[in-house]
Each structure stands twice: as C-alpha cells, then as structure tokens.
Amino acid sequence: MKKDSHSEKQDNLSGIFSKALLTGFIGGLLWSAFGVIMYYFKFSEVGPKSFLLRSWLTAEWTNGWLGDVLSILLAGFISLLPAVIYFAVFKKINSMLVGILYGVILWGLIFYVLHPLFSNVPQLTDLQFKSVVSSICLFVLYGAFIGYAISFDYHNMKVREKHRKQARS
Amino acid sequence: MPDTKDKYPISADIKDNQKFMKERVGVGVSYDLGFREVVVLKRKIQLYYLNGMVDDPNIIQLLKILIEINDNEVDKKKVYEIVENRLVNESVEVIKTMDEAVDQMLSGLIVIFIDGEKSAFVVDVRSYPGRQPEEPDTERVVRGARDGYTENIVINTSLTRRRIRDERLRNEMLSVGERSKTDVCVSYIQDVANDDLVKLIKDKIRAIEIDGLTMTDKALEEFMVERGWNPFPLVRYTERPDVAANHLFEGHVIVTVDTSPSIIIFPATFFDHLEHAEEYRQTPGVGTFIRWVRFFAVMCSLFLLPLWLLFVIDPSLLPKELSFIGPNETGNIPIVIQILMADIGVEFLRMAAIHTPTPLATALGLIAAVLIGQIAVDVGMFSPEVILYVSVSTIGSYVTPSYELSVANKILKLFLVLMTAFFGVVGFTIGFTLIIFFLANLKSLKTPYLWPFLPFNAMGMLHFIFRIPVPYSNVRPSIVHPKDNYRQPTKKS
Numbered sequence: 001m002k003k004d005s006h007s008e009k010q011d012n013l014s015g016i017f018s019k020a021l022l023t024g025f026i027g028g029l030l031w032s033a034f035g036v037i038m039y040y041f042k043f044s045e046v047g048p049k050s051f052l053l054r055s056w057l058t059a060e061w062t063n064g065w066l067g068d069v070l071s072i073l074l075a076g077f078i079s080l081l082p083a084v085i086y087f088a089v090f091k092k093i094n095s096m097l098v099g100i101l102y103g104v105i106l107w108g109l110i111f112y113v114l115h116p117l118f119s120n121v122p123q124l125t126d127l128q129f130k131s132v133v134s135s136i137c138l139f140v141l142y143g144a145f146i147g148y149a150i151s152f153d154y155h156n157m158k159v160r161e162k163h164r165k166q167a168r169s
Numbered sequence: 170m171p172d173t174k175d176k177y178p179i180s181a182d183i184k185d186n187q188k189f190m191k192e193r194v195g196v197g198v199s200y201d202l203g204f205r206e207v208v209v210l211k212r213k214i215q216l217y218y219l220n221g222m223v224d225d226p227n228i229i230q231l232l233k234i235l236i237e238i239n240d241n242e243v244d245k246k247k248v249y250e251i252v253e254n255r256l257v258n259e260s261v262e263v264i265k266t267m268d269e270a271v272d273q274m275l276s277g278l279i280v281i282f283i284d285g286e287k288s289a290f291v292v293d294v295r296s297y298p299g300r301q302p303e304e305p306d307t308e309r310v311v312r313g314a315r316d317g318y319t320e321n322i323v324i325n326t327s328l329t330r331r332r333i334r335d336e337r338l339r340n341e342m343l344s345v346g347e348r349s350k351t352d353v354c355v356s357y358i359q360d361v362a363n364d365d366l367v368k369l370i371k372d373k374i375r376a377i378e379i380d381g382l383t384m385t386d387k388a389l390e391e392f393m394v395e396r397g398w399n400p401f402p403l404v405r406y407t408e409r410p411d412v413a414a415n416h417l418f419e420g421h422v423i424v425t426v427d428t429s430p431s432i433i434i435f436p437a438t439f440f441d442h443l444e445h446a447e448e449y450r451q452t453p454g455v456g457t458f459i460r461w462v463r464f465f466a467v468m469c470s471l472f473l474l475p476l477w478l479l480f481v482i483d484p485s486l487l488p489k490e491l492s493f494i495g496p497n498e499t500g501n502i503p504i505v506i507q508i509l510m511a512d513i514g515v516e517f518l519r520m521a522a523i524h525t526p527t528p529l530a531t532a533l534g535l536i537a538a539v540l541i542g543q544i545a546v547d548v549g550m551f552s553p554e555v556i557l558y559v560s561v562s563t564i565g566s567y568v569t570p571s572y573e574l575s576v577a578n579k580i581l582k583l584f585l586v587l588m589t590a591f592f593g594v595v596g597f598t599i600g601f602t603l604i605i606f607f608l609a610n611l612k613s614l615k616t617p618y619l620w621p622f623l624p625f626n627a628m629g630m631l632h633f634i635f636r637i638p639v640p641y642s643n644v645r646p647s648i649v650h651p652k653d654n655y656r657q658p659t660k661k662s
Binding site for chain 2: 019022023026027038040041042043096100129130133134137140141144145146148149151152153156160
C-alpha cells in the first residue's frame with residue numbers, strides 16, 4: 001500500500017511542479033555553463049556574466065572565474081522563472097517545438113525587449129553575427145530543455161491517470 | 170503459411186505418404202534429408218529426419234528398438250501401440266497431418282510413419298550444430314561472468330533463466346518468416362514490464378511478413394523501429410546474459426532470435442549505449458570514474474576534431490593561454506582535407522581489421538603505423554597535429570561500448586567537420602544544435618532517444634552520472650513505465 005501512495009504522490013500536479021522547478025534550476029546551471037564556455041572561446045562576445053554581473057558591477061573580480069561561477073549560480077535561480085511560466089502556460093502541449101519557440105521568445109525578450117537593463121551588452125544591431133547565432137542556439141536548446149521536460153512529465157502523468165482510472169473501473 | 174491452404178491428412182497407405190515426401194519435400198534429392206525403412210511385424214515403418222540435426226547414435230538406437238520388436242512381440246494387430254510404447258524417448262508426439270510432419274522434420278525432429286495408420290510419431294532428439302557459451306568478444310569484462318549467448322535460442326533462454334528463477338519471467342515463442350520459420354522469443358517479467366510495451370513489440374513481430382530472417386536480429390530490428398536513414402542504433406544489442414537479465418529486472422523487454430548470439434533490448438536510449446557491464450563490476454566510485462572518463466572519450470570522438478578545426482580556421486577564437494593550439498606550419502594540403510583523408514584512412518584500417526585473417530593482422534598493424542604515422546608526415550601530406558587529433562578521436566570512438574553508436578558518431582563527426590569547414594563558428598554552433606535536436610527527435614518505440622537529458626529527468630540523469638551502489642538503486646528507470654516501480658521493498662520509516 002505504501003508503494004501506491006508513493007507513486008500517486010509523485011503523480012499529482014504539485015509533484016510535477018517541483019520537478020519543473022528542478023528542471024528550471026538545472027537547465028539554468030547547465031546552459032549558462034555552456035554560455036560561459038562559449039564566451040571563453042569567443043563564440044559569443046557576451047556571456048552570462050555580461051548580463052548578470054557586469055551590467056551592475058565593475059569590480060575586478062567579476063572578470064575572473066569567480067564572476068563566471070557566480071553568474072552560473074545566479075542563472076540557475078533566475079531560470080526558475082521561465083520554468084514556472086512554461087509550466088503555467090504551455091505544459092499541455094506535448095511537443096519539443098513549443099520549447100524551441102519558447103527559447104526564441106526568451107532570446108528576443110532578453111536581447112531586445114529587456115536590453116536597456118543591461119548596460120554592458122551591445123545593441124542587437126551592434127552584435128557580431130556569430131554572437132547572435134550562438135546565443136540563439138543556446139536559448140533554443142535551453143527552451144527545449146525546459147519545455148520538453150515539463151510537457152513530457154505532464155503528458156506521462158495524464159497517461160498514468162488514465163491507466164489508473166481504467167484499472168479502477 | 171496462409172491458413173486457407175488445405176491440410177493434407179496422413180494417409181493410411183504409407184506409399185501415399187512416401188510419395189508426398191518425395192514430391193513436396195525432395196527426399197532423395199536433398200542429401201541432408203535422411204530416410205530409412207524397416208519392417209516390423211510385417212508392417213512397413215518409415216523414418217524421416219535431417220541427418221545434420223540428429224546424432225547418429227540416436228537414430229541407430231531408435232532403429233534397434235524398432236527391430237527388436239520383431240523378436241519380442243507377436244501381436245500384429247497392435248503394432249501402433251507397441252511402437253508407441255517402445256519409443257523410450259522423453260519427447261514423443263502424435264501428429265495427424267503431413268504439414269506438421271514436414272514442419273517438424275525440417276526443425277530437426279524424427280518423424281515415424283507406420284503403414285496402415287493415420288497418425289505419425291514425432292521424436293525429439295535433435296541437437297543443433299553450435300558452439301558452447303563463450304565470452305563475447307565485443308563485451309569483455311575484467312571480472313565477472315564469462316558466458317555469452319550462442320546461436321542456439323534454447324541455450325540462450327536457459328542462460329537467462331538461470332539468472333532469473335522467477336515464475337513471472339515469460340519467454341513467449343513466435344515464428345517469423347514464411348520460409349525460414351525462424352524462432353523469435355520475447356522475454357519479459359510479467360509484473361514489471363509495461364503491458365503496452367510488450368503488446369506493441371509482439372504486435373510488431375507478428376506483423377512482419379518476410380520470407381526469411383537470415384540476418385536475424387538486425388533484420389528484425391529494422392521492422393520494429395522506424396529507421397529510415399538514421400544511423401543511430403535505436404535498440405541495444407548485448408551478448409551477455411547478465412546484462413540481459415539486468416535489463417529484464419529494470420522492466421525492459423528482450424527479444425531473442427534463433428541463430429543469433431546477440432539479443433535485442435527494447436527500448437534503448439542514447440545513454441544506455443554508453444553503459445558497460447564493467448562499471449557494475451567495480452566499486453561504485455571506480456564505476457562512476459570509468460563512466461565519466463568514457464563519456465569524456467565519447468564526447469572527444471564527436472567534438473574534438475571539429476573544434477580543433479575551428480580553432481585552426483579562426484585562431485582568434487583561442488584565449489591567450491591556449492594559443493599554442495594549431496599547426497605551426499599549415500602544410501601543403503588544406504587542414505580540412507587532411508582531416509577527412511586521415512579519418513577515412515583510419516576507417517580503411519578499421520574495416521580491414523574486421524576481416525583480415527589473424528596471421529596478417531601484425532602486418533596490417535605495421536603498415537598502418539608506418540603509413541599513417543611517420544611517412545605521411547615526412548612526405549608532407551599531413552601535419553603531425555592532424556595525426557594526433559584524428560588518433561585521439563578514433564580512440565574515443567573505440568572507447569564507446571556500443572559498436573553501432575561509435576560508427577554513428579563517426580558520421581555525425583564528419584557532418585560537424587564539414588559544417589565547421591564551410592561556415593566556421595556559425596556552422597559549428599548550428600551543427601551542434603541540429604545534432605542535439607536530431608537526436609532528441611528520435612524515438613525508440615515511443616521512447617525519446619535522449620532521455621534522461623532531453624526531456625530532462627533528474628532521477629534518470631543521476632543514475633547516469635553516478636554509478637549508484639546497488640543497495641540504493643531502488644527505483645526502476647521510469648522511461649520503461651514499469652508496473653512495479655521498486656526493486657526492493659521500501660523501508661518503513
């Protein structure tokens with residue numbers, strides 16, 4: 001009986017919501033780490049720290065590895081927000097494409113709409129072509145990472161619910 | 170065989186049966202069809218068998234018993250009952266139709282017709298030609314079981330059964346191929362494996378219509394998963410019974426095909442292909458370390474060459490401390506061509522090594538070392554750094570536990586190299602993204618191929634990143650949707 005209660009607890013919405021939060025956090029860590037690597041190898045002239053730290057702080061340490069680590073951590077926490085929004089709006093659509101679109105939207109939001117917030121980041125028109133492509137790729141992967149996981153979990157929950165209903169009736 | 174076909178009953182006149190066997194099956198034409206006639210109590214008795222699948226002593230023994238009836242029995246009216254009684258084999262069946270008789274004989278059983286009777290006996294003393302279980306070449310471990318599957322499906326299922334003495338383990342036998350009638354065995358643990366998955370697999374196998382499965386499990390696989398031109402292995406093969414048993418416990422379904430020493434594990438993800446039995450033979454710490462190093466090597470085999478090419482094309486990408494990377498002199502041939510040539514050269518070697526006879530292998534190795542290594546550099550064909558990176562990436566692909574995956578990775582690597590060569594940084598990043606989405610979009614029997622990475626699953630990923638000690642790995646992987654999620658009783662706390 002304990003087994004049953006356990007697996008059912010996982011299957012309700014709040015269980016999936018906490019999973020979504022975890023996915024958001026890890027997605028933020030992972031893809032901002034990719035961002036740092038891309039910045040290091042100059043795939044892109046802006047890295048996570050250009051947004052999260054350098055726009056406000058100009059202290060010397062933000063340019064070193066500490067700045068990178070801190071911005072990765074920060075990105076992890078900030079990334080909870082997109083996960084929550086995705087969970088609230090798109091979770092019912094079981095397709096990776098939505099995640100990809102979501103990534104593009106996020107990219108547009110950060111590089112264009114919210115751009116005035118980040119004083120350290122050049123205008124979209126001033127960015128090099130390679131930076132634009134790299135950052136779009138990164139955001140698309142990030143969006144798919146978050147979106148696909150949340151939709152997949154939700155979809156599976158629905159399938160299991162249906163099975164349980166069938167088993168009971 | 171279509172069901173509509175008329176069934177031929179066994180005739181009471183043995184000459185009719187003999188004629189049937191001669192015309193339909195080719196007794197007397199095919200040399201491997203054995204035929205022997207003896208007279209017992211003035212009634213003709215005919216034996217049909219395949220001489221390669223029945224041991225001679227068995228046939229002699231059988232004939233001896235039949236002839237001894239003449240010395241010991243007198244009741245001529247009861248020949249049928251006497252013969253049935255005297256057949257002291259463990260498996261004797263009575264059949265009524267000629268079709269059954271032919272099928273059984275071609276599977277290696279002995280069919281016995283008696284004149285004046287409308288049924289025949291089938292005696293099972295077959296022994297298929299085959300080898301003993303040996304350690305599979307492709308999946309060696311330092312310690313651990315050294316038995317491997319063979320070409321015989323009966324031995325294979327019993328090797329698995331020895332590891333799972335559970336009454337809920339099901340080995341369902343199906344037959345595929347109109348002409349070859351290949352035995353296919355679907356194995357699963359009934360209260361663990363997902364019903365839908367088992368049903369899906371069985372339906373797909375039943376739907377196969379083909380004359381013969383000579384390439385056995387590979388041919389079967391192509392019927393099971395929609396493949397197209399995708400080079401990636403969507404199912405996992407193994408020749409190790411312990412790996413197979415472990416996957417059964419996890420809720421996977423296993424398909425064994427007769428005459429193949431490898432079995433198919435359904436479904437399989439990308440990350441399944443990166444695991445190896447060796448990890449489970451070492452302490453969890455060491456196992457984790459091995460897994461990380463292996464993952465790193467596989468990533469090297471994929472991304473090292475394109476990345477290096479990128480830095481050669483555009484040295485400004487390199488940070489100051491890494492600026493030593495890149496060839497000192499570019500040589501006479503563009504680096505991309507050098508990479509492609511060296512890589513395809515390595516491919517030549519790999520293919521040659523597969524079917525080079527052992528006595529020539531040393532010579533092949535020597536030629537390889539000299540040719541690709543030293544002389545090519547001296548002559549000015551290759552820059553030494555190209556050799557270094559091609560070698561590292563090749564070794565990385567040999568580290569990949571799944572041979573199929575390593576070959577598929579090779580194709581991806583070439584794609585990435587070309588993308589980088591044509592479009593530089595942009596080509597590399599777009600190529601990388603495309604590869605991830607291509608893989609994520611693949612499905613192996615409704616299972617996302619990149620699970621647990623995309624879609625992300627924390628528990629599954631944890632089990633991939635760390636080799637969790639067995640007492641703590643309590644949860645079956647959720648991707649196979651097991652009916653029973655727990656491997657051990659959950660502790661009451």
